Amino acid sequence: MPTRVTRDQFEMRDNVLVHRPTKAEFTPHPEREDSVIVWTGDIGARLPSGELYEYGEVLAMMRTVWREMFLTQSPLELTGA
Numbered sequence: 001m002p003t004r005v006t007r008d009q010f011e012m013r014d015n016v017l018v019h020r021p022t023k024a025e026f027t028p029h030p031e032r033e034d035s036v037i038v039w040t041g042d043i044g045a046r047l048p049s050g051e052l053y054e055y056g057e058v059l060a061m062m063r064t065v066w067r068e069m070f071l072t073q074s075p076l077e078l079t080g081a
Contacts, residue, residue, distance in 0.1 A: 001052075002052050002053060002054045002057060003021075003051040003052055003053050004057075005019075005053060005057045005058050005060075005061040006061070007061060007064070007065055009021055009061075010061070010062065010065045012069070015027070015028065017036075017062060017065060017066065017069070019041065019043075019053070019058050019061075019062065021042075021047065021049075021051060021053060022040075022041040022042040022043045022045075022047070022053050022058065023041035023042060024038070024039060024040050024041035024042070024043050024058060024062075025039040025041065026038055026062050026066065027039075036062075036066065038059075040055065043055045043058050
């Protein structure tokens with residue numbers, strides 16, 4: 001059974017949204033404010049802790065967090081350009 005994805009599993013690091021358990025990264029696209037570049041990390045792999053996160057569930061929560069955190073800022077603010 002997949003592990004539940006929660007909002008508190010995400011954090012910002014250097015303008016990148018990171019899903020801490022899997023180390024998946026979601027970087028704002030510098031030219032498209034509603035777009036991200038995704039590095040999937042360990043999504044879909046069983047972690048040493050036994051947890052297993054499904055891509056669709058991590059991505060869905062990332063979108064929620066993304067909307068809450070980022071869509072009120074411009075892409076230039078997010079990338080530091």
